Amino acid sequence: MSFTILGTGSALPAQQVTNDQLSQIMDTSHAWIHSRTGIDSRPICRQETVTQLALEAARQALENAGVVPGELDYILCPTLVGDTITPSLACLVQEGLGAGCPAVDLNAACSGFLYAMDLARGLFAAGQVRRVLIVAAEKMSRLVDWRDRSTCVLFGDGAGAAVLGPGEDLLSLLVTAQGTSSPLRIAAPSGNCPYSQGEGGESYLAMNGQEVYRFAVGAIARDIPRALELAGVTPGQVDHLLLHQANLRILEAAQKKLGIPLEKYAVNIATHGNLSAVSVPLLLDEMNRSGRLRPGEILALCAFGGGLTTGAAVLRWRGTPTDK
Numbered sequence: 032m033s034f035t036i037l038g039t040g041s042a043l044p045a046q047q048v049t050n051d052q053l054s055q056i057m058d059t060s061h062a063w064i065h066s067r068t069g070i071d072s073r074p075i076c077r078q079e080t081v082t083q084l085a086l087e088a089a090r091q092a093l094e095n096a097g098v099v100p101g102e103l104d105y106i107l108c109p110t111l112v113g114d115t116i117t118p119s120l121a122c123l124v125q126e127g128l129g130a131g132c133p134a135v136d137l138n139a140a141c142s143g144f145l146y147a148m149d150l151a152r153g154l155f156a157a158g159q160v161r162r163v164l165i166v167a168a169e170k171m172s173r174l175v176d177w178r179d180r181s182t183c184v185l186f187g188d189g190a191g192a193a194v195l196g197p198g199e200d201l202l203s204l205l206v207t208a209q210g211t212s213s214p215l216r217i218a219a220p221s222g223n224c225p226y227s228q229g230e231g232g233e234s235y236l237a238m239n240g241q242e243v244y245r246f247a248v249g250a251i252a253r254d255i256p257r258a259l260e261l262a263g264v265t266p267g268q269v270d271h272l273l274l275h276q277a278n279l280r281i282l283e284a285a286q287k288k289l290g291i292p293l294e295k296y297a298v299n300i301a302t303h304g305n306l307s308a309v310s311v312p313l314l315l316d317e318m319n320r321s322g323r324l325r326p327g328e329i330l331a332l333c334a335f336g337g338g339l340t341t342g343a344a345v346l347r348w349r350g351t352p353t354d355k
């Protein structure tokens with residue numbers, strides 16, 4: 032027993048910040064950002080909290096799935112960090128929905144949605160759950176260093192959610208980790224213990240962009256063929272590729288290695304930037320709501336991020352749930 036996706040949802044902050052706006056507050060330009068990344072603008076929270084975005088995405092996904100909060104058996108929230116370190120974002124979502132099930136955050140950076148699907152697969156296989164809510168939510172604008180033009184222009188804020196039920200539509204899923212702190216790092220707050228010598232550093236994202244770039248292209252080219260092989264699906268049978276949106280050039284380089292036609296790639300980076308764990312479920316929701324997904328179509332998902340972590344999956348879109 033694996034699962035099927037019963038419904039999806041998403042939420043973005045109202046404020047959209049353009050490259051030209053960024054160029055008014057730092058030494059950058061639309062031409063540099065657009066040509067290096069494919070990003071033109073990104074949603075950035077003005078007042079919205081991570082919890083509010085996650086709740087809105089969760090409510091949409093529940094409605095889309097025809098599931099009420101009381102039916103949920105588990106809530107998983109992939110996020111780097113919610114509004115508070117504790118309670119977890121998942122507990123705040125549970126409270127906001129009025130659900131009564133276990134709820135926990137998990138941090139696999141941009142691969143978080145794939146890692147959450149992996150844990151959900153285990154819960155379904157154990158016969159422990161019938162309805163699982165995954166809500167990825169990130170406020171990257173709070174984690175980047177706005178004095179560092181090479182990283183702060185890349186990221187945005189948002190949430191993406193999916194409700195899962197029992198089914199056989201997860202055809203394969205693999206996750207990997209290659210622990211290393213050097214290419215991408217956000218230090219934890221160091222605290223004020225009078226007996227400790229904290230790291231003393233600031234808690235902002237630091238990244239070696241070129242190293243992450245090479246890792247990302249290699250991860251996509253390695254993990255998607257593996258996931259397809261595990262699923263018994265040929266590249267020609269894939270209808271849509273939903274890859275983490277980190278940089279348009281990463282997607283183009285990966286496309287050349289995979290040889291799957293460009294029109295099969297879902298791309299929203301121009302208006303969203305890098306939303307970390309939210310990228311993949313947001314693409315899924317946008318495609319679902321715009322009617323681009325048809326029952327039975329084959330989707331290949333892939334994400335890569337801090338850790339370094341990766342995840343890839345092959346899904347059939349909405350076969351018949353086994354208990355509906």
Ligand code: ACO
Pocket residue numbers: 058059060063064067068140141180181182184215239240241243244247277278281305307335336337
């Ligand atoms: N505007 C103008 N110039 C800039 C900017 C900017 N915003 N940022 C950097 N530059 C300059 C640099 O200072 C440098 O100038 P110099 O040559 O005079 O020293 C020049 O542009 C080139 O900088 P590079 O860092 O070499 O630029 P690069 O071509 O590598 O592009 C980028 C940088 C876009 C970050 C790219 O490396 C990338 O996309 N990497 C992958 C990032 C990624 O995938 N992250 C995903 C994981 S995130 C997560 O998991 C939380």
